[in-house]
Amino acid sequence: MNGTLVIAGLGPGDEALVTPEVTAALADATDVVGYIPYVARIPPREGLILHATDNRVELERAVHALEMAAAGRRVVVVSSGDPGVFAMASAVFEAVERTPYLAHVDIRILPGVTAMLAAAARIGAPLGHDFCVINLSDNLKPWETVERRLRLAAQADFAMAFYNPRSSSRPHQFARVLDILREDCGPERLIIFARAVTMPEERISVVTLAEAHADMADMRTVILVGNASTRRIGPYVYTPRRSG
Amino acid sequence: MNGTLVIAGLGPGDEALVTPEVTAALADATDVVGYIPYVARIPPREGLILHATDNRVELERAVHALEMAAAGRRVVVVSSGDPGVFAMASAVFEAVERTPYLAHVDIRILPGVTAMLAAAARIGAPLGHDFCVINLSDNLKPWETVERRLRLAAQADFAMAFYNPRSSSRPHQFARVLDILREDCGPERLIIFARAVTMPEERISVVTLAEAHADMADMRTVILVGNASTRRIGPYVYTPRRSG
Structure with missing residues (x-):
């Protein structure tokens, strides 16, 4: 009477980016659990x-999903x-x-x-060399940790x-992030603001750090920062494989 | 008489992980270009x-693909x-x-x-917090850059x-990587060796850095290193969202 819990990634928004594996799991599910806009898909x-x-x-949400799976449901988060x-x-x-049972x-x-x-x-290959990935929210870690990681990432010349x-x-925090990066x-470093990627309302802009300001980002934006070798070529931005 | 050049990601190996967008591009292609084992798929x-x-x-390979696209073919790399x-x-x-024409x-x-x-x-959620991504090959960058990035990544407490x-x-270089990480x-830090992920011959092992040795990796292996908070829970390995 054991059910299953599947945690599935729906991709950034375009249905053509949902893997067949995920589509099959959803077709087999009895229950789908998640944040409102994702379940709406x-x-x-x-x-x-x-x-x-x-x-x-x-x-x-996670405990609820585990409980339903334990009760024999086929749950997809x-x-x-x-x-x-x-x-x-x-x-x-x-x-x-937290729930050993x-x-x-x-x-x-x-x-x-x-x-x-x-x-x-969408923009080329800005992450084509070593890079790092940082959650800028301080809901779950001290803001000092974010600043420290930004400084070390810049020192390592990671794309970000x-x-x-x-x-x-x-x-105010994102303005501070831009200040640290400019320092x-x-x-002249390139920064890419990508909002609602692959959705009809997608908006992508490429600017230098000098031109960047905090209002360019919101919670639907993912941001990419080039390394010291990242450059434009025509409409594209890319990081060469020989950086560093 | 302009063709198109599409650069498509086939995923790690399992066909159920190829996106419908990529499948459609391949169905429309006149020419597929790539490294032998990928074209064999x-x-x-x-x-x-x-x-x-x-x-x-x-x-x-890239110049050849561009030339064919310029000649009107629908090329997928x-x-x-x-x-x-x-x-x-x-x-x-x-x-x-290099080829402005x-x-x-x-x-x-x-x-x-x-x-x-x-x-x-496959193993849980070891990259569930801030992390970095490093190509350990020194074909295209000095080995010193690899070492410097490893040290800074450890200092930032990135998962890797x-x-x-x-x-x-x-x-010999990977043995040196393990020495740096141990230092x-x-x-006790967890390291995951994942070989041929999602393929029939997949092999995944989780060990501590003390137990890790260089022979556990080859060119078909991707390696994940936890941060200071990464832990085992039953058969899984995960990094809590509150790390750092």
């Missing part, structure tokens, strides 16, 4: 229950992008740690196209990808 | 020419994983820079599931993903 059908919940309740990159996979394992549930994670790679593909750059509850990478 | 059909070439000729992560996208833009070719990049995210999904960890032409991250 799943077409309703007979025998499928959609459980849409608000943001910032990831742990409760949906994330946008890839579930392992600042998304539901870690939250589910945190929930498993649910630790027997069989968990499978289905990878997806994460936003930074979809954004990079930023998730969750800015929200209404912390409007450590110089004003 | 494309089923032959009438009207499709397969151009398989050896490794280490990425630039020649295939990479495994995601084309923007240590794969063909940067090589194509390098080729564009081909700069008018329309280039589109189709993202894919990159090996590190497929490997992470390594591509191209080891080849027969440089057997900077301590012997």
Whole structure:
């Protein structure tokens, strides 16, 4: 009477980027669990229950999904992008740690196209050399950690990808990020703001750090910063393989 | 009489991880270009020419693909994983820079599931917090750069993903990587060796740095290193969202 818990990545938004593996898991599910806009992407059908919940309740959502799976349901937790990159996979394992009576549930994670790679593909190959990936939100870590990682990433000459750059509850932090980058990478470094990547309302802009300002980002924006060798070529931006 | 050049990511190996967008581009192609084992994944059909070439000729391959596209063909360059992560996208833009007479070719990049995210999904959520991605090959950068980036990544407490960890032409360098990591991250840090991810011959092992040795990696292995908070839970490995 064991069900299954699948944590599936829906990709950045375009249905043509959902893997067949994820499509098959959704077709077989009895329950789909996730944040409202991601669950809204799943077409309703007979025998499928959609459980849409608000943001910032990831742990409760994960426990609920584990409980349903333990009761024999075939549950799919949906994330946008890839579930392992600042998304539901870690939250589910945190929930498993807190609920040892649910630790027997069989968990499978289905990878997806994460936003930074979809954004990079739209503009060229800005992440074509060593890079780092930082969640700019300080909901779950001290802001000092974000600043320290930015400084070290600049020193390593990593290209960078930023998730969750800015929200209404912390409007000033992203301006501080831009200041740090200008100090450590110089004003000519390229930065890419990619909003709603692969969706009809997609908007991508490439500017230098000198031209960048905080209003260019919101919570639907993923940001890419080039390394010292990243350059424009025609409409594209790319990082050569020989950087560093 | 303009053709198109599409650079497509085939994912890590399992056909269920190829996006519908890539499948559609391949169905429309007149020519598929790539490294022998990746082109071998494309089923032959009438009207499709397969151009398989050896490794280490990425630039020649890219120029050839651009030339065919300029001549009106519908060319797809295939990479495994995601084309923007240590794969063909940067090589194509390098080729564009060297062949200005081909700069008018329309280039589109189709993202894919990159090996590190497929490997992470197989074992849990080891990249569930800030992380960095390093190509350990020194074919295209000085070895000193690799060492410097490893040290800074450890200092930032990034989880890490390594591509191209080891080849027969440089057997000793990966042992040096393990020494650096042991020095900077301590012997208890978790490291994951994921070979041939999602293929029938897949083999994944999780050990501590104290237990790791260089023979555990080859060129078909992607490696993940946890951050200071990464832990095991049952058969899984995950990094909590509150690290750092």
